[in-house]
Amino acid sequence: xxxxxxxxxxxxxxxxxxxxxxxxxxxxxxxxxxxxxxxxxxxxxxxxxxxxxxxxxxxxxxxxxxxxxxxxxxxxxxxxxxxxxxxxxxxxxxxxxxxxxxxxxxxxxxxxxxxxxxxxxxxxxxxxxxxxxxxxxxxxxxxxxxxxxxxxxxxxxxxxxxxxxxxxxxxxxxxxxxxxxxxxxxxxxxxxxxxxxxxxxxxxxxxxxxxxxxxxxxxxxxxxxxxxxxxxxxxxxxxxxxxxxxxxxxxxxxxxxxxxxxxxxxxxxxxxxxxxxxxxxxxxxxxxxxxxxxxxxxxxxxxxxxxxxxxxxxxxxxxxxxxxxxxxxxxxxxxxxxxxxxxxxxxxxxxxxxxxxxxxxxxxxxxxxxxxxxxxxxxxxxxxxxxx
Numbered sequence: 001x002x003x004x005x006x007x008x009x010x011x012x013x014x015x016x017x018x019x020x021x022x023x024x025x026x027x028x029x030x031x032x033x034x035x036x037x038x039x040x041x042x043x044x045x046x047x048x049x050x051x052x053x054x055x056x057x058x059x060x061x062x063x064x065x066x067x068x069x070x071x072x073x074x075x076x077x078x079x080x081x082x083x084x085x086x087x088x089x090x091x092x093x094x095x096x097x098x099x100x101x102x103x104x105x106x107x108x109x110x111x112x113x114x115x116x117x118x119x120x121x122x123x124x125x126x127x128x129x130x131x132x133x134x135x136x137x138x139x140x141x142x143x144x145x146x147x148x149x150x151x152x153x154x155x156x157x158x159x160x161x162x163x164x165x166x167x168x169x170x171x172x173x174x175x176x177x178x179x180x181x182x183x184x185x186x187x188x189x190x191x192x193x194x195x196x197x198x199x200x201x202x203x204x205x206x207x208x209x210x211x212x213x214x215x216x217x218x219x220x221x222x223x224x225x226x227x228x229x230x231x232x233x234x235x236x237x238x239x240x241x242x243x244x245x246x247x248x249x250x251x252x253x254x255x256x257x258x259x260x261x262x263x264x265x266x267x268x269x270x271x272x273x274x275x276x277x278x279x280x281x282x283x284x285x286x287x288x289x290x291x292x293x294x295x296x297x298x299x300x301x302x303x304x305x306x307x308x309x310x311x312x313x314x315x316x317x318x319x320x321x322x323x324x325x326x327x328x329x330x331x332x333x334x335x336x337x338x339x340x341x342x343x344x345x346x347x348x349x350x351x352x353x354x355x356x357x358x359x360x361x362x363x364x365x366x367x368x369x370x371x372x373x374x375x376x377x378x379x380x381x382x383x384x385x386x387x388x
Contacts, residue, residue, distance in 0.1 A: 004076040005059065013061045013071070014081040020049035026101040033057055033089045033096040036119045039112060041070070041086035046106040049080045055096030060117050062086040070117050086111040090119045126260075128253045130206045131245075134237065138199040138344040139192055147189035153212075154182040154204045155252075156190075157222070157230055160341055161198030165190045172219050174200070177227060181259065183216040197344045199337075201230065205252055215259045228324055229255045238374045283308070284322055287315075291331055295338050298358035301327050336372050339365070343381050350377045 003009045006016055020026055026049065033055075041062050050059065057075050062068040062085070074092070081087055086109075089098060132152055147166075156163070158174040165172050165180060166189045174180055182188050192198045209215075222230075233251040236244040258265065287308060291299065304327065305312050319327045335357045342353045354365035369377045 002058065002072055002074045005073045005079045006076045007073070009071070010073050010079070012063075013085050013087075014047075014079050016077050016079050017049070018078050020051075020078070020080070020101045023101075025104060027104055029100045029102070031098060031100070033091040033098055034094075036090060036121070038088045038090055038117045041088045041111045041113060043084050043086040043109050043111065044081075044102060044106045045108075046083050046103045047080050048103075048106070049078065049101035050075065051078045051099040051101070053097040053099055055094075056092040057096040057098065058090045058092060058119060060088050060090060062111060062113075068111065068114070070113065072117075072119075088117075090117065092119065092121075124253075126207065126209060126253060126257060128205050128207045128249050128256070131203065131248060131252065132206060133204040134202065134233075134248075136199070136201050136234070138197055138340055140197050140344060141192050141195050143198075144191040145189055147187055149185050149187040150204075151184045152204050152206050153184060153209070154188075154202065155255075156180050156182070156200055156202050158198060158200040160337065161196050161200075162192070162194045163190060163198045163200055164193050167217060170217065174219060177222045179220045179222050179226070179259075180218070181212075181215050181256075183212055186216065197341050199341060199344075201234065203233075203252060207253075207256065209256065209260075212260075215256070215262070220259060220262060224322060226255060226258060229258075281322075283310075284318055287318075291334055295334060296356050296358065299331055301331075332368060333372070335359070336369055339369060339377070340373075340380070343377060346381070350381065353377075 038060060052075050058072050059075055060070045060072050063071050157179045158176060160176060163174045165174065167182065168187055172180060229251050233248055236248045287304060290307065301312065305315055315327055319325060319330060323330060339353050339357055342348060348356065351362045354362040359365035366377055
């Protein structure tokens, strides 16, 4: 984060002023700045004045009190630099035009920087150029996909059940909230060997990832942050918003960037108050486990508050801060996700599933299901039957 020339930190080297405009003894030199790297700085025997005409630039000033280490300031407004301070300019934009006002009898000296001063523009290193396909599937026990390879990346995320996959001769097991990325041209198979259905999301995309060796051939267990990214991706797949597809691409880019630095992120100290955050994490995990245990019952938010001796507002804040959803919405989402698994099992009617999960009526359940998944429960059951 750069300071500006209007900040208090700059007062050591100069100050904001327009006084040069009325000083007829100054001579003006107009020059164009195109460099992003500088190795030489300049100092004048008298105060000099700087005016930006076009573009955006940084002034680098050697700190004499700190081994001449350069301090960088984004130029904001006109300013003067005190006599004897070594400085130079780096453009932030493609080029910048600067007026430098100097006294007629001033002298200039130079200083070679101990190492080049470099401005690194903020530009993306990774791009997802296209999402080729995406689908959410619920597969029954005994399902087996005999394998394929293609030139794209393929992401598989399991949100319920277990999925066995073989990648070029190596077996992996994906459980709840596990994710695996297949690299281009990696031959892979998938099957379900457990006695429970498995639901999972697959996204196939094209990207310019250069070194992906650290994110293939391994199973990632997704923290809540990653799950929330995927949840936002899924919501955008049915959104009528004009930039929904752009958001889908940005979410996948965000997730891949997290995976590329996954091992580093695990060691970053996240909260500024770790004891409080640790307490919140443990409490939230207990509440989520409780919701899962009570999934087949009506579960008012007040019941959760009573069980965990927590106020309604505290519970709301806990969910909003960590999951970005309200408790009631999370409960509904959990019940709807469970209903998809039960429909897949084909052991109960839609009406029975609605009742089992504590919905007030089949009509209410059907309306919620349709709103969430853009398909009615009956149509979903028929689609599963047709796919088998």
